[in-house]
Amino acid sequence: MLRACPEGALSGNEEEQYNKRKFLQVKHIIEPHCGLLSELFEAHRPVWGREDDAKRFTGVLDNLTEAERDVFETLSENRLAPALRLEQEHIAQRWLLEALSRFKACPAS
Numbered sequence: 209m210l211r212a213c214p215e216g217a218l219s220g221n222e223e224e225q226y227n228k229r230k231f232l233q234v235k236h237i238i239e240p241h242c243g244l245l246s247e248l249f250e251a252h253r254p255v256w257g258r259e260d261d262a263k264r265f266t267g268v269l270d271n272l273t274e275a276e277r278d279v280f281e282t283l284s285e286n287r288l289a290p291a292l293r294l295e296q297e298h299i300a301q302r303w304l305l306e307a308l309s310r311f312k313a314c315p316a317s
Contacts, residue, residue: 244307245279248299249288255298259291 249256269280283292 245275246282247307248303249292249294251303252294252298252300255294256289257293257295258289259293261291264291 265284269277272280282288286292
């Protein structure tokens, strides 16, 4: 999901280049934490919801890292629960801060 804007792909006007640089900075910060996704789902099992079948994404995502692909396949193949949905509003801030504290901050480029 985070590979849509590869390094060296800074073309376009000044605003587009700025947005792409910011995206790449965020990408470098987030990628090391992809392993947290499985842990995140398990920790928030009590607030799982169900995605409406008509709204589920059924397309192909070609630019995923291995960790992202594992999570995507787990969700799309209903391995944890049928049509699992976890609203970001239900993610406990305390849990997230503790989980992220286990990782070193990535330096900004």
